[in-house]
Amino acid sequence: MRAIDLLIADLRAATADPPQAERAVRWREWMQSVTLPDILSLPARAGEVPNRLWLAEMLSSWLQVQGAGTPGAGLIWFNLGVELGRIDRPADAATAYQNALLLRPDLWQAAVNLANLHEATGDRNAAAGILASALQEDEARITLLNQRGRVLEAQRRLAEAEQCYYRSLLVDGDQPDVVQHWAFTRQNICAWPVFGPPVPGRTPDALRAQSGALATLSLIDTVAGQRQAVAAWLERRLAKAPAPTVRLAPAEGYAHDRLRIGYVSSDFCRHPMSYLMAELLERHDRSRVEIYGYCSSPEDGSDVRARVLAALDQRRLVRDLDDESVARLIRADEIDILIDLNGVTAGERLGVLRWKPAPVQATYLGFIGPVPVPELDYILTDEHAIPPHLAGEYWPRPLYIPGVYQANDSRPVPLPPVSRAAEGLPEGGFVFCCFSNAYKITETMFDAWMEILRRAPGSVLWLLADNEWAAANMCARAVEQGVDPGRLIPARRVEPSHYRARLALADLFLDTTPYNAGTIASDALRMGLPLLTLSGETFAARMAGSLLRAMGLPELITRDRASFVEQALRHAGDPAYHAGIRARTTPERWLATLGDTRAFAKAFEETLEKVAIRRK
Incomplete structure (x- = not known):
């Protein structure tokens, strides 16, 4: 049997324990006859194995036997970096990628992965520098420009990010995700007109249609146009994961004495949504409703986060759970009406909604526009914000709260002394x-x-x-x-x-x-x-x-x-x-x-009661 086949047999029989010393000695003997093509094929041929550590050790053994700088070793160092990353050894993975780049400066995949490791530790300057130095005049250029643009955007180095995205679009204009970031970056730096710089083969209207959900709200003032642009964004977003084949919630609903309302949000933190919602959560009439919160927000230690979490009857911290797990938790809680507070904004959990974990599902406050997700039943609004004659153009369909759609927090906030002079304003003049x-x-x-x-x-x-x-x-x-x-x-x-x-x-x-x-x-x-x-x-x-x-x-x-x-x-x-x-x-x-949140909470609950599905 060939040495490579013996190695694969060992991998498939691997245990959770580290390799024994005698096995490592055996591997080094086998590595004498393992060729570069053989060792490069090892990860793919091995497939899913019980212990990825063994695979990493094999790659390391080959480098020790054949020589860490031998021709072709750059690719082995890259594969070793991938495996070390998979077993959560980021420092060792970074070293492997650095060695790969020393031997193969054109190995841009190693630069991307190394930059990702630096970004994960918060060192975005190092990440941006690695990506800049790796730029190549070949097909890798698009990937590296896009990656560097994203890192720079996260650093708020917006003008540099905008240039990276634009250079990428000059190479290939048919990149909807890049168009989205480019357009939004230009909006943020007030670079007008947003679609002024020409993109080969693309019209401004075509670019506008691919500019992403949030950017669309400032770019398009027709319901049909916004719905089309958001639907295109959702198609790209949801295509990354197949739609569930089952719906978890019973069509006939539940038979609860109190209506169970569940709120899903990644913004239960220092975010405008929480400042609006805090008192509504506190004011809910507990004789009529029970409030659950499914929170995937960061732990920012803010007062408003503490207040929001305290206002929930049941708190579920789900940041580390996948969409199916969150959906099944909601189903187990038998939520009557699930309210999404993100829409299509950052941190959204639309994948949870696709499982239909509640008989009735609505979106509120997070995104002020169409959210054409099939499993959403309603968008909470009022008759001025979405006039009834336009209701048929929206998905989900409007559910009208009497008076005004927006919740508010009436609790007084201590205000510091201010003056026009201190703010740099003229004392006179309008x-x-x-x-x-x-x-x-x-x-x-x-x-x-x-x-x-x-x-x-x-x-x-x-x-x-x-x-x-x-x-x-x-x-x-x-x-x-x-x-x-x-x-x-x-x-x-x-x-x-x-x-x-x-x-x-x-x-x-x-x-x-x-x-x-x-x-x-x-x-x-x-x-x-x-x-x-x-x-x-x-x-x-x-x-x-x-x-x-x-x-x-x-x-x-x-x-x-x-x-x-x-x-x-x-x-x-x-x-x-x-x-x-x-x-x-x-x-x-x-x-x-x-600011009459008591009256608003009552109207809000009565609105939800009208559409709740109750089992007799």
Whole structure:
């Protein structure tokens, strides 16, 4: 029998124990006659073996016998790195990959794996450096550019990441996942127009359709367009795992005295969703409902995380469980209505929903748009955010909460003292502001803001300084629009209490469209700051209007750019008019409407009761 066949026989008979000393001696004898092609074929020929450590030891034995620097050894070092990674020995794996690259600098797969190991330890600088040095002028270039772009994006080195993605698309424009990251990175740095740089063989419309779920909310203001783009993203996302062939929940439902509501989220941490949801979870009427939480959030030690977890009747920490395990846990808990709080945002667990672990499944708050997953029954909303005449265009279908869709937390927050001077604002003059993330700001909206500044002498625009490239691009655009960039005042990121307090220093919040402010809109109104919005067709373009209607401020809802600009100018130029609106935009009015969480919880529960499936 050939030596390679003897090695494979040993592997298939391997135990969980380390190889014995005499076996290692035998392997070294066999390695004398094992050729390079034979040893390279060993992992594939062995297949699944009881103990991968034995395979790693065999590869190491070959290198010792044949010579660690012998021709072709670079590939063996690479295979050894893969096996060491599989048995959770990352430091040894990194050494193997480094040796592989010393012998084969063109072995880009080793560079990718070594970079992944560094990234897993948090050393993204090392990861980016390895990927940069490994770039090749061949088919490997796309993979390395994409990998480096992703690492740079995670580091918030956004301009460099954008260039990596674009260079990759110049090689091959038909990469939907790269288009998605490229578009969103350009949105985040306010590189307008988003699809200005040409991609060979692709039109801007074709690129827009592949720009990913979250980016779509700022790029498309038609329900049909958003649904098509999200469906394409879901097809790519869900194609990575086959759909379950069974549905876990009984079609007839359960017979519980209290309705069991389960919330699934990766954002039970310091995240806007938790700040909105905390009091609703606390206010649920325990005589009517029982609350379960399926949490895959990071342990960030925040006060809001502790508060959310304390508000749950039953807590299930499922971050380390696969989708099927989470789904079967939900089924075992006999949840009546499962509410997904992520939609298609980061950390989503859509694979759990595919098992249909609850008779009724809905999505809420996390993603303000269509989520065309077949196993979702409803999207929780209100009749302004999704008008009934557009309900048929959405999937899942709308389930209307009376009044307003958005939950809020009315608990008072201690606010620090703030002043215009401390924030770098002029003491006099009208202060417009927008604290939404940069990716929500479109060039069309920004140009409308610049028209307002041109026509309102002495006014300034206070903007979140999200990143240096966005600030530079906005200043350059201001110059193009005939506005002194000094009138754009940067606002740094601060603690939540400071952020809320300083909202009261501005005069008027200028909303973004087609992706309105949501949590920030509610915070502004809570602090007595009027918000001017421009409502479009989609949920995302109507959510601020929903809040304004609930507070009885329909004058602040506009329908087109011209009326948006004129209304903003009226506030800046007519002190009596502005004072009248501000007198109706008070913390007390917010508390009686959007902040009435007790009434909201009751309406929320009654809405769920209408669609609950109960076994008689």
